[in-house]
Amino acid sequence: MSDETHVPERPATFREVFAQREYRAVFAATVLTWTGDYLAKAAVTLLVYQQSQSVALSAAAFATSYLPWLLGGPLLTTLADRYPYRTVMVVCDLVRLPLYATIAIGGLDTPVILALLFAATLANPPSQAARSAMLPLLLTGDRLIVALSLHASAGQAAQIAGYVVGAGIALYSPALALLINAATFGLSALIIWFGVRHRPAVPPEDGRRHLLRETAAGFAMVFGTPVLRAIAILVFCAMLFAIVPEGLAAAWATELVGTGAGRSATQALIMIAAPAGFILGGLLVGRGLRPELRRALIRPFAVLAPLALVPAVFNPPPVVVALLAAVAGVAVAGLLPVTNGLFVLALPQGYRARANGVMNTGVQVMQGAAVLATGVLADRFTIPRVVGLWSLAGVLLMLLLALRWPAAQRFDAAIAEARRRSEQAATPVPATPGRPAEQRTPPPNPRPPSSEAGIGAV
Incomplete structure (x- = not known):
């Protein structure tokens, strides 16, 4: 059994994860850019509101970061599989740096700011996909699962810190917050370039084709492989529930305490509850539970995520609402890193970036759909009833x-098959007279591995 499919008796430690030098570089660069991004979100929404006095335009500035995923996420992430992952991450950082610096200059009209912001966020999908695809090359087995849990918890911590610090800086100078964000991308590019070694891109099994066809192949890989499809559907459906308190926090706080300072404090309490729970759950589950137990708890955590919010129907006070949201966050933290680890390990290497793009796009779409749907329902019914x-x-x-x-x-078999296909695709074809050695490109295998046959369609 391969290292990837063997489940050790004890969980990997943080020390073992951070002992990998390249992973330390990726982690540091990721936390930098995440924090900078949330600083910029807090700053640019205030900047746009100050210039336009329009809540709608301010909200549009906040929502702009989601548009690339909705409009072309899978297509953009396919680019990350065509080039070395390190190169993709560095180029994306260097593209975003001048764009955010330009926004910080000041004196730009609101439409120009929104256009520059959208252009900058176009680099998010390929950068994130390249990072997700690189991690399995740096860490294997349970170290990868612990690393994914660390990344998820760090992302939530960066969100809280970025919003709080960014809002504070933006009150003094939105331009300063945007310049700090630009600087984080420059520093991130340096860390990745010097801290991660070059690895050539691995071509797909059926060779390079049109970008749209390669993107379609990513969808076919995810939804045509039973275990990958099961993960995708479970994760997408989980996203329909945990995000709801955060998305309805402003209106919910108004229903609970009315207006004034109390409403702002209640809104903040509800909004940070789920990220705080996610951080706690990620650290406890990722480090405190044995690998086989974490995998066994996928199903209970999947049910607990919506179950934790059912008591909201009784219209509890704000502190209880926050506790319910925090428990839902803990459940999602117990679910996502483990399923993410299984997902990336069950993917042949040449598909990892675009398949992760499919997943990231689905997560963004489902979260947005959940907030939109519950928001529409909350116009007709009370928020506690809708959420419950x-x-x-x-x-x-x-x-x-x-x-x-x-x-x-079934997952073990799929992981072993993905590793075999990755190694086969990366094996050079022996050189022949007059023909140099080249990457092997086996014929396409549109059907899932035979070892996965019999899995019920999910």
Whole structure:
């Protein structure tokens, strides 16, 4: 059994994860850019509001970072599989640096600011996909799972810190916050360039084709492979529920305490509860539980994510609402890193960036759809009733998906098959007279591995 499929008796330690020099570079660069991005979000929304006095335009500035994922996320992430991952990450950082610096100059009209912001965020999907695809090359086995948990918790911590610090700096000078964000991209590019070694891109099994066809192949890989499809659907459905308190926090706080300083404090409490729970859950589950136990808890955590929010139907006070949201965050933290680790390990290397793009796009779409749907319902019914009944429906949905979750040996077989295909694709074809050695490109294999046959469609 390969290292990737063997499940050790004890969880990997943080020391073992950070002992990998290249991973330390990727982690540091990622936290830098995440923090800078949230600084910029807080700053640019205030900057746009100050210039336009329009709440709608300010909200549009905040939402701009989601547009690349919705409009072309999978297509953009396919680019990350065409080039070395290190190169993609560095180029994306260097593209974003001058764009954010230009926004900070000042004196630009709001439409120009929004256009520059959109151009900068176009680099997010390929950069994130390249990072996700690189991690399995740096770490294997349970060290990868612990690293993914660390990344998820660090992302939530960066969100909280970035919003708080960014809002504070933006009150003094939005331009300063934007310049700090630009600087983080420059520093990130240096860290990746000097801290991560070059690895050539691995071509797809059926060779390079049109960008749209390669993107379609990423969708086919995710939804045509039973275990990958099971992960995708479970994760997408989980995203329909945990995000709801954060998305409705402003209106919910108004229903709970009215207006004034109390409303602002209640809104902040609800908004940071789920990220705080995610951080706590990620550290406890990622480091405190044995690998086999973490995998066994995927289904219970999937059900707990919506179940934790069902008591909202009784209209509890703000502190209880925050606690419910925090428990949901803990459940998501117990679910996402483990399923993410299984997902990337069950992918042949040549598909990792674009398949992760499919997942990231799906997560963004489902979160946006959940907030939009519950927001529409909340115009007709009270927010506690909407959240409670929405979550109750989620419990039934997640129970159904949990019952159809593939057995552990199916994942082990899929991981072993993905490793074999990755090694085969990377094996050079021996040189012949007049023809140099080249990467092997086996014929396409559109069907899932035979070892996965029999898994129920999810």
